[in-house]
Amino acid sequence: MAFDATEQLGTGRESAEAAFAFYDSLDPVDCDAMIGRWRGDGFSTGHALDGVLERFGWYGKEFVDADNVHPLLFSTAGGGIRRVNPALMPLALGLRFPQLNNDASARAFRLIQPLMATSGSKARLRMTEFRGKISATMCYDQRPIHDVFRRVDDDTVLGAMDMKGMDEVFLFLLRRDRS
Secondary structure: OOOOHHHHHOOOOOOHHHHHHHHHHOEEOOHHHHOEEEEEEEOOOOOOOOOHHHHOOEEEEEEEEOOEEEEEEEEOOOOOEEEEOHHHOOHHHHHHOHHHOOHHHHHHHHHHHHHHEOOOOOEEEEEEEEOOEEEEEEEEOOOOEEEEEEEEEOOEEEEEEEEOOOOOOEEEEEEEOOO
């Protein structure tokens, strides 16, 4: 049975306090457990990034090994998956202007997405301490971002995106892609 965040936290937007209490209750995950492709999903807490990745066609992440990670996979119009270079993503712009999270911006992103494609790894996995526990962490190569994972079950992790300059940590789910 797949993990359902609403079973843990109820429905609708959850307070950051309740979401982090849930995150903090979870066990750490080691780097080896992260190897593979994962589908991303939202974990609504009222953060400015809630729903943005999903609207823009986010597929998830792929962990080849500890030194080769593809942090941003997006679905293509033809049903494929494209690796996108996070250094080319206008994240600060999206945080500063949340009104850009709209269908027109998503369509524009899909048009320019091929220009942002990469074949090379853009992150790596390391064990780091965050909120009192040592757990697998995806460290971006070109951005001051760490995604720290906690185990929900064998096929689901809850990630906390900690970015330098961002006031609040952003939470998201990853589910192991078995296809």
